[in-house]
Structures are given as C-alpha cells and as structure tokens.
Amino acid sequence: MYHPYHAHVEEPEVQKLPNDPILMTSELRNLFFILVYILIDVSLKLFANVTGTLDDHGSCQCSVYLPDTSFPVQKAEQLQVIATTLIQKFETELSQVREYSKRIELYQQQILNITIRVEHMEQSSISYTELDFQLLKVEISDLERLVTQLKSSVVGSNVIIDQIYLEIMNLTILVNELESMDKNNILAIRRQIVSLQNQLRECENSKNITVVPPSFPPGSCIHRGLLNVSQPYVVKLNWKGFSYKYGSWGRDYSPSEPEKEIYWVAPLETNGRYFEYFRIYGSFDDLLLYKTMYERRLRYGEGSGAVLYNNYFYYHVYGSSNIAKYDINANSVVLSKALPSATVGNRFSYAGVSWQDIDFAVDENGLWVIYSTENSMGNIVISKLNETTLDVLNTWQTRQYRPSVSNAFMVCGILYATRILSTRKEEIFYMYDTNTGEEGSVSVIMDKNLETIQSLAYSPADQRLYVYNDGYLVRYDVTFQH
Ligand SMILES: *[C@@H]1O[C@H](CO)[C@@H](O)[C@H](O)[C@H]1NC(C)=O
Ligand SMILES: *[C@@H]1O[C@H](CO)[C@@H](O)[C@H](O)[C@H]1NC(C)=O
Numbered sequence: 493m494y495h496p497y498h499a500h501v502e503e504p505e506v507q508k509l510p511n512d513p514i515l516m517t518s519e520l521r522n523l524f525f526i527l528v529y530i531l532i533d534v535s536l537k538l539f540a541n542v543t544g545t546l547d548d549h550g551s552c553q554c555s556v557y558l559p560d561t562s563f564p565v566q567k568a569e570q571l572q573v574i575a576t577t578l579i580q581k582f583e584t585e586l587s588q589v590r591e592y593s594k595r596i597e598l599y600q601q602q603i604l605n606i607t608i609r610v611e612h613m614e615q616s617s618i619s620y621t622e623l624d625f626q627l628l629k630v631e632i633s634d635l636e637r638l639v640t641q642l643k644s645s646v647v648g649s650n651v652i653i654d655q656i657y658l659e660i661m662n663l664t665i666l667v668n669e670l671e672s673m674d675k676n677n678i679l680a681i682r683r684q685i686v687s688l689q690n691q692l693r694e695c696e697n698s699k700n701i702t703v704v705p706p707s708f709p710p711g712s713c714i715h716r717g718l719l720n721v722s723q724p725y726v727v728k729l730n731w732k733g734f735s736y737k738y739g740s741w742g743r744d745y746s747p748s749e750p751e752k753e754i755y756w757v758a759p760l761e762t763n764g765r766y767f768e769y770f771r772i773y774g775s776f777d778d779l780l781l782y783k784t785m786y787e788r789r790l791r792y793g794e795g796s797g798a799v800l801y802n803n804y805f806y807y808h809v810y811g812s813s814n815i816a817k818y819d820i821n822a823n824s825v826v827l828s829k830a831l832p833s834a835t836v837g838n839r840f841s842y843a844g845v846s847w848q849d850i851d852f853a854v855d856e857n858g859l860w861v862i863y864s865t866e867n868s869m870g871n872i873v874i875s876k877l878n879e880t881t882l883d884v885l886n887t888w889q890t891r892q893y894r895p896s897v898s899n900a901f902m903v904c905g906i907l908y909a910t911r912i913l914s915t916r917k918e919e920i921f922y923m924y925d926t927n928t929g930e931e932g933s934v935s936v937i938m939d940k941n942l943e944t945i946q947s948l949a950y951s952p953a954d955q956r957l958y959v960y961n962d963g964y965l966v967r968y969d970v971t972f973q974h
C-alpha cells in the first residue's frame with residue numbers, strides 16, 4: 493500500500509539540473525510538498541482507525557486497528573530523512589545555479605570589456621604592444637577555462653554558456669589575427685615609440701582643452717592662410733621598416749572625388765637617394781593594417797618629393813632632370829619630360845634632406861613643383877604644371893635660398909617653407925603667395941617626434957600635412973585664419 497509512495501521518492505534524480513532554474517525550483521518544491529503530505533497522511537492513518545464500543549458489562553471497549561505490520565515506522569522516518577536530504581540538495585543546487593548566473597553575468601561583463609579593448613586595439617595603430625597581447629591572451633584563456641568548468645558542472649546543454657564559449661573562441665581568433673598582423677613591426681615600434689605614445693596621449697588630452705577653430709570645407713580657399721598645425725599624430729612605421737628613414741607619403745587628392753581615400757607610401761632605399769617600389773592603400777584602415785591595394789614598381793624615382801594627385805603618381809626620374817607621370821591603375825608611365833632649367837644631382841636639395849631637388853606639391857589649385865635653377869642661384873623656384881602635359885604654366889622666383897629650408901608645401905597657391913629649430917621643433921617660417929607675388933614671414937611651430945622631416949605633403953582632401961619623419965608616417969591637422 494505504501495510501497496508506491498516509497499518508489500516515488502527514489503525516482504527524482506537530484507544530480508541533474510534542468511536548464512531552467514525556476515522550473516527546477518518549482519518541480520522540486522512540489523515534490524517536497526508531496527512527500528510531506530504523504531508523511532502526515534500516513535501518520536494519521538496509523539492512529540486514526542480507532543472504534544469505540546460499549547460491551548455487555550457496560551465497560552468501554554476500544555479496539556485499535558493496526559494496519560499491515562510490515563508498514564515500517566522506520567520507513568516513514570527514512571522517508572522524512574530522504575525528504576530532508578532532498579531539500580538540502582535542492583537548496584545547494586539552487587544556490588549553485590544562483591552563483592552560476594552571477595558568474596555568467598561577470599563573464600559576460602569581462603568579455604564585453606575585452607571586446608571593447610580588442611576593438612580599441614584594432615582602431616588605434618600604435619597603442620598596443622606584445623605585452624598587451626600577452627595579457628589579453630591570459631585573460632581570455634582564463635575565461636575559457638572558467639567557462640569550460642561551468643559547462644561540465646552543469647549537465648546538459650545550456651544556451652547561455654554555449655554562447656559565451658563561442659564568444660571566447662571568437663575573441664581568441666581575433667587576438668591571434670591582430671597579433672600576427674603586427675608581428676613585422678611590433679618590436680621596432682616597442683623600441684622606438686614609447687616616447688611617441690606619451691606625446692600622443694598628451695596631445696589627445698590637450699585636444700580637449702583647446703577650442704577648435706572653425707573649419708573650412710576641403711578644397712576651398714575662402715580662408716586667409718595658415719593659422720596653426722596640430723600636434724603630430726604618429727600613424728605608423730612605413731611598410732619597409734625602421735631602417736628606411738627616407739621617403740614620402742600622403743593622401744591623394746582627386747578634385748572630382750574629394751571624399752575618396754587613397755594613400756601612397758614611398759620609402760627610399762636606405763641610401764636615401766632613390767626608390768623602386770611604392771604602395772597604394774585604399775583606405776586609412778588598410779594603411780594601418782598594411783593591407784596593400786597594390787604595390788608598384790618604378791625604375792627609379794629620385795628623392796622624396798613624389799606626390800599622388802588624381803590617381804596619377806608624379807615623381808622625379810632618377811639620375812635625370814625629367815619629371816614623370818605614372819598611372820597607378822594602368823601601372824604604367826604615361827609621360828616623362830624634362831623640367832626646364834631645374835638643377836638636379838643633390839645640388840640645391842633641402843637642409844638635412846638629400847636628393848630632393850625636385851619636390852612636387854598638390855594644393856586646391858592643382859599640381860606644383862618646387863625646385864631651384866642655376867639662374868635662381870639656389871633660391872626656391874615655384875612652377876605651376878599642367879598635369880595633363882607636364883608643361884610649366886607659370887613660374888615664380890622667390891628670394892629664399894632652398895638649401896636653408898628643411899621642406900616646403902603649397903596651400904591655396906601659397907608656398908610655405910619650414911626650418912629646423914631643434915631636434916623636436918620645426919618652424920613654418922616663410923611664405924610666398926603666387927596669387928600676389930608677395931613673400932613674407934610666418935611662425936607656426938611644428939612639434940616633431942624624430943629629428944628629420946624627410947618630406948612634407950599637404951592634402952586638400954582633408955587639409956592635413958603628411959610628414960615622413962625618419963621612417964614614421966606622421967600627420968598634422970592644419971587650421972586656417974578666417
Ligand atoms: C478501520 O478498520 C476496519 C476493520 O476493523 C476496516 O474495515 C476499516 O476500513 C478501517 N478504516 C480505515 C479508514 O482504514
Ligand atoms: C569592466 O570595465 C569597467 C570599466 O573599465 C570596470 O569598472 C569593470 O570592473 C570591468 N569589469 C570586469 C568584469 O572586469
């Protein structure tokens with residue numbers, strides 16, 4: 493009679509947890525109530541079947557019906573013990589589930605944190621080191637271990653845990669990818685860039701303090717000339733590595749598509765004279781990730797005065813006074829002709845920069861070339877070129893001796909020249925306005941991270957200066973007067 497109840501007690505498997513803690517709670521609670529009810533019921537039945545009668549002698553007789561003697565009081569006790577154990581186990585399991593839920597939340601939080609950091613690392617170019625990767629990897633493998641533990645302690649599949657596990661796997665892959673991408677340069681960067689990082693941080697902090705002057709639309713010349721330049725933003729090391737200290741880089745300007753992002757990077761060979769290969773990147777992100785759109789080969793370009801303008805690469809042809817126009821899409825030289833009277837052969841190159849006798853420049857008005865002639869006695873000569881024919885459209889003679897300036901660039905028809913103040917400071921000190929033929933002095937200080945500015949190219953597309961600074965690609969924002 494009581495056997496079925498007993499059997500019922502043995503049945504539930506307390507070791508297994510259903511997926512849903514709430515469902516589990518109510519199931520176990522019901523089971524517990526049933527057990528308690530059975531115990532009470534049994535106790536009542538044991539003593540309730542008492543019938544009283546009056547016999548012939550007037551004495552009261554009471555007979556107590558004792559059911560099946562094999563019914564064990566011990567069994568009832570056992571039942572009670574089992575119920576108690578069950579309830580304890582249930583409590584334990586429940587608190588474990590609560591703890592698991594908490595831990596899952598914590599893990600999710602940690603994964604979110606790591607994800608944010610990985611994203612940050614993906615976006616910023618130089619803020620990570622090998623150590624960062626190691627720390628990330630340790631954290632991720634810790635998480636992985638914990639989740640594996642969690643998985644094995646909860647029997648059956650659990651959607652949340654599986655999800656977390658997947659996310660951790662994804663993170664691991666991502667970190668590995670990031671790390672392998674950077675292997676080529678990380679050591680050089682670590683050695684050289686710690687101080688640059690600090691300066692960058694300072695720059696970012698100070699950015700917030702300074703009031704941003706009004707900006708002018710790219711390509712427009714409605715401002716009244718250069719006002720200031722920002723702190724240097726170190727983008728990255730050039731693609732050939734730390735020992736390639738000379739070269740040029742910048743952003744293409746296509747007047748019909750000013751939004752289009754194309755960058756070139758042309759490191760010179762380590763002799764500082766010529767280059768054979770240069771690379772084109774289709775976006776800033778690609779540049780950061782060394783994801784080359786294409787690599788082109790020239791035989792050869794001389795000096796670090798090349799520019800990319802409207803999808804054509806303009807450069808000084810090695811060992812000649814020729815200038816050439818190279819179609820980066822068709823991968824061919826479309827035009828090469830002499831620049832009349834230009835002196836070449838490292839005769840009037842810039843101070844501290846060799847072989848840049850012919851320096852191309854691009855501004856809002858088009859293509860320019862900055863050089864010297866024997867006639868100018870080494871002073872800077874500016875010519876506006878027809879970019880289709882490479883013919884000189886107009887020429888301006890300045891009174892600034894070229895070998896005493898460190899570099900030069902054009903903005904809205906105005907030439908600006910720099911000079912070295914110290915190993916950490918450069919000054920934009922001279923200007924020549926081709927619109928009016930007037931020259932004058934300015935003073936805009938350019939902080940620099942390394943000593944020599946090998947090339948300086950302005951891009952009207954984003955009004956920035958692109959500087960090749962001893963192998964590092966550095967960028968400055970330019971602000972204008974209104
Ligand atoms: C009480 O005992 C009598 C026999 O003496 C039995 O017939 C009856 O069913 C019992 N009642 C209960 C409620 O068990
Ligand atoms: C996640 O990052 C925030 C802010 O950096 C921090 O307060 C929190 O403690 C981090 N959480 C974990 C689980 O690491």
Ligand SMILES: *[C@@H]1O[C@H](CO)[C@@H](O)[C@H](O)[C@H]1NC(C)=O
Binds near residue numbers: 655658659662
């Ligand atoms: C893992 O990455 C794959 C592919 O990038 C993506 O489809 C999936 O949603 C990611 N899973 C998680 C859990 O983030």
Ligand SMILES: *[C@@H]1O[C@H](CO)[C@@H](O)[C@H](O)[C@H]1NC(C)=O
Binds near residue numbers: 697700
């Ligand atoms: C910069 O300033 C804005 C607004 O004043 C503020 O919300 C933000 O937290 C600041 N950022 C830093 C890095 O100081």
Ligand SMILES: *[C@@H]1O[C@H](CO)[C@@H](O)[C@H](O)[C@H]1NC(C)=O
Binds near residue numbers: 702720721722723
């Ligand atoms: C020019 O910019 C630099 C760097 O942001 C800043 O320190 C300096 O105060 C600015 N100079 C002027 C005159 O605004």
Ligand SMILES: *[C@@H]1O[C@H](CO)[C@@H](O)[C@H](O)[C@H]1NC(C)=O
Binds near residue numbers: 879881
């Ligand atoms: C440049 O040369 C081309 C071809 O001769 C000519 O069509 C164009 O008008 C010239 N551009 C300028 C600005 O002179």
